[in-house]
Each structure stands twice: as C-alpha cells, then as structure tokens.
Amino acid sequence: xxxxxxxxxxxxxRYIMFGGxxxxxxxxxxxxxxxxxxRQGKKVLVFSVDPQASLTDIFKRDLFGKGPVKIMDNLWAQxxxxxxxxxxxxxxxxxxxxxxxxxxxxxxxxxxxxQAASSEPAMEESAIFDAVVDVVMQGDYxxxxxxxxxxxxxxxxxxxxxxxxxxxxxITKLREEMREYEEMVSRLRxxxxxxxxxILNELLYxxxxxxxxxxxxxxxxxxxxxxxxxxxxxxxxDTQKAARLFAQFDVPIAGxxxxxxxPRDLLNQNIPEYLRRRVAMQDQHMAELHAAIGDQxxxxxxxMDRDVTGLPMIExxxxxxxx
Amino acid sequence: MSDDEKKSWLxxxxxxxxxxxxxxxxxxxxxxxASMEHLFILITMGDLLGIPILPPYYSLRLLPYVVPxxxxxxxxxxREKDVADAMF
Numbered sequence: 001x002x003x004x005x006x007x008x009x010x011x012x013x014r015y016i017m018f019g020g021x022x023x024x025x026x027x028x029x030x031x032x033x034x035x036x037x038x039r040q041g042k043k044v045l046v047f048s049v050d051p052q053a054s055l056t057d058i059f060k061r062d063l064f065g066k067g068p069v070k071i072m073d074n075l076w077a078q079x080x081x082x083x084x085x086x087x088x089x090x091x092x093x094x095x096x097x098x099x100x101x102x103x104x105x106x107x108x109x110x111x112x113x114x115q116a117a118s119s120e121p122a123m124e125e126s127a128i129f130d131a132v133v134d135v136v137m138q139g140d141y142x143x144x145x146x147x148x149x150x151x152x153x154x155x156x157x158x159x160x161x162x163x164x165x166x167x168x169x170x171i172t173k174l175r176e177e178m179r180e181y182e183e184m185v186s187r188l189r190x191x192x193x194x195x196x197x198x199i200l201n202e203l204l205y206x207x208x209x210x211x212x213x214x215x216x217x218x219x220x221x222x223x224x225x226x227x228x229x230x231x232x233x234x235x236x237x238d239t240q241k242a243a244r245l246f247a248q249f250d251v252p253i254a255g256x257x258x259x260x261x262x263p264r265d266l267l268n269q270n271i272p273e274y275l276r277r278r279v280a281m282q283d284q285h286m287a288e289l290h291a292a293i294g295d296q297x298x299x300x301x302x303x304m305d306r307d308v309t310g311l312p313m314i315e316x317x318x319x320x321x322x323x
Numbered sequence: 324m325s326d327d328e329k330k331s332w333l334x335x336x337x338x339x340x341x342x343x344x345x346x347x348x349x350x351x352x353x354x355x356x357a358s359m360e361h362l363f364i365l366i367t368m369g370d371l372l373g374i375p376i377l378p379p380y381y382s383l384r385l386l387p388y389v390v391p392x393x394x395x396x397x398x399x400x401x402r403e404k405d406v407a408d409a410m411f
Binding site: 086089090093096097100101107109110113114117118120122123126127130160164167168171174175177178181182184185188189190198199202203205206209210 | 341345348349352353355356359360362363366367368377378379380381382383384385386387388389390391393
C-alpha cells in the first residue's frame with residue numbers, strides 16, 4: 001500500500017500523527033502531508049507540540065505561540081508555546097485563590113507550591129497534552145496533523161494516562177464517600193442541602209481531560225499514527241522497540257515512512273567509494289526492514305539535495321511522498 | 324405562654340433531643356470527614372511533602388479549594404499519630 005492510499009481509503013482518520021526519534025523528519029513530513037491534504041481541498045491544521053519543533057523554519061513564517069496562522073488556502077499551522085501556556089495557567093490558579101478567599105496576596109506556602117509544581121519535569125508534557133485537547137476541540141478542521149514530541153514523551157504520557165485514570169477513580173471514590181458523611185451530618189442536624197462539592201467536579205473535569213487527550217492518541221477509527229525512520233541500524237531498532245510499546249497502549253499504527261534514502265540512480269554515476277558503502281549499508285537495512293515489516297512501509301523518501309523549507313520545496317517533497 | 328416563649332421552649336426540647344440522640348453521631352461523622360479530608364489532601368497535594376502522585380498540572384487545579392486546610396494539614400501530618408489511626 002502507498003501512503004496516498006491510506007488517506008484515500010480511510011477519510012475518517014482525521015488525526016494524523018508522525019512519530020519517531022529526534023531528527024528523522026517528523027516535522028517535515030507533517031508539513032508535507034498537511035500541504036498535500038490542503039491541495040486536495042481539505043481544511044488542515046498542522047501543529048507542533050514539540051518545544052524544539054521547527055514548523056517556523058519549514059514554512060518560513062514566525063508561528064511560535066501565535067495560534068493558528070494561515071499559510072495558504074486550506075492550510076493553517078500552529079506552534080504551541082508550552083511555557084506561556086503554563087504561566088497563564090499558574091496566573092489563573094493564583095487569581096482563583098485570591099478571589100475565593102478575598103486575599104490581597106497568595107500565601108507564601110501556597111506560592112512555593114505553585115512554583116515547585118511548575119518546575120517538575122512532568123509539568124510541560126501534561127501542559128502540552130492538555131493544550132492539544134483545546135486545539136482539537138475548538139477547531140473545525142477536516143484534518144489535524146500532529147507533529148508529535150519524540151517517542152519517549154508520548155509513551156510517557158500514554159502510560160501516565162493509564163495510571164492516572166485508575167488513580168483518579170480512586171480519589172473520586174474517596175471524595176464521594178466524604179460527601180456521604182457530609183450529607184449524613186446535614187441530615188442529623190436537619191440542615192438543608194449540602195453544598196455542591198466543587199472538588200469532585202474538578203476531579204471529574206481532570207479525568208475527562210486526561211481521557212480525552214489519551215483517547216485521541218488511541219482512537220482506532222479517527223487516528224492514524226505513522227512512524228518515521230531512516231535506514232540506520234540504531235534508528236530501526238529504536239523504532240521497532242517503540243512500535244511494540246505503542247501497540248501495547250493501543251496506538252493505531254498505520255504504517256512506516258522511510259526518510260533519507262540515498263537516490264539509487266547515483267550508482268550509475270562515478271561516485272566515491274564512501275557513498276557506495278553508504279548505499280550498500282542502507283540496502284542491507286532496507287532488506288531487513290522489508291523482511292520484518294515489509295507491507296507496512298508506505299513510502300520511501302530520498303535524501304533531498306537541499307533543506308526542505310518554503311512552499312516550493314514542501315510541494316516537491318509532498319509529490320514524492322504521495323506519488 | 325406567648326408564641327415566642329412557646330417557640331423557644333420547643334427549640335430547647337428539640338436541641339435537647341438532638342444533643343441526646345444525634346450530637347455524638349454527627350460529631351463522630353465530622354471527625355471521620357475531617358480525617359478523610361486530610362487523606363484526600365495527602366493524595367492530591369502530596370508534592371507538598373515530596374510525594375508526587377497526581378500530575379502537577381492537574382493538582383494545581385485543586386489547590387484553590389484546599390488552601391484553608393493546608394496549614395492544619397501539615398500540623399496533622401507532623402503529629403506522631405497516623406492518619407489511618409483516626410480513620411479506622
């Protein structure tokens with residue numbers, strides 16, 4: 001099957017994700033796929049959740065933290081500024097505390113906690129995945145193309161979602177038990193209704209958010225996840241390992257796209273020994289890859305002769321990917 | 324007896340009966356409720372004691388609601404008695 005056929009046969013798969021190790025070309029392929037879909041008349045948003053992402057470089061437009069920016073007809077691009085997202089969120093929490101208790105200033109102990117929580121490593125990932133829920137829920141695009149964070153982060157988040165779901169169920173149960181006691185006291189004292197438990201509502205909200213964001217990653221009907229790899233031993237090993245883990249978390253893997261394949265017609269020319277060896281190395285890895293997952297390799301993309309930046313180069317790449 | 328007097332007398336009877344029958348029960352229930360509150364804060368705001376349990380991004384959402392409890396909660400955690408003692 002070719003990459004194009006996956007899209008033509010499954011128009012219901014609206015969440016498209018490219019995952020892979022660092023620097024294999026996830027962002028470039030996301031941009032090219034978005035371009036191709038937009039040219040087919042689909043309304044597309046390509047967005048990056050990776051702080052190191054470079055949609056800005058690829059489209060030669062400043063996108064960082066600016067919301068969806070229109071690139072051409074039907075095509076929008078967005079780079080999420082996780083830091084700013086976290087700062088705004090912290091400010092909302094502070095304001096809520098001040099409003100709820102009529103305080104002039106957040107108590108020191110509480111302020112320390114806000115600071116400490118925000119410097120934890122999990123903060124950024126959670127914030128990013130949470131922001132994605134808003135992006136996907138608010139827009140009215142035909143396709144959402146995720147330029148995914150490196151594999152480790154995505155796996156971390158998925159496993160986190162599993163653990164937290166269970167955990168929040170337990171906390172919610174405790175909260176409900178607490179509520180029963182409260183109601184009992186109210187009855188004994190012949191008071192009217194107990195107050196609504198706002199914490200319980202927040203817990204249900206959190207559960208819903210985590211489930212929605214993990215749900216997008218694992219929705220078999222609406223999501224297609226593509227692995228990007230290059231024909232090198234280390235990358236192939238890592239990708240296969242990641243693929244097994246992703247499968248365990250029910251991520252619907254739609255196929256693999258191989259990048260940076262040295263054009264084979266170079267062999268007809270007088271090329272240096274160095275390049276011949278590189279080609280032989282790639283041939284060997286490609287043969288192994290085909291033996292392992294042959295039918296799932298959807299496209300082979302050659303090493304380009306220059307950077308893929310600007311629409312003309314993106315178009316060139318898209319034509320190769322979706323030939 | 325005026326209406327007011329009748330009312331306050333009735334009120335006194337009501338409170339006496341409540342005191343005899345239900346006051347202890349409701350006090351016990353409130354105690355249990357308070358212990359659970361502390362347990363709840365421990366498992367959601369555990370980071371304050373260095374035990375991260377809920378993703379910090381989301382535990383911040385709960386923070387505003389537990390601000391008043393945080394000082395009493397820390398005191399309670401530092402007491403020798405275990406929270407579980409109070410619960411069970």
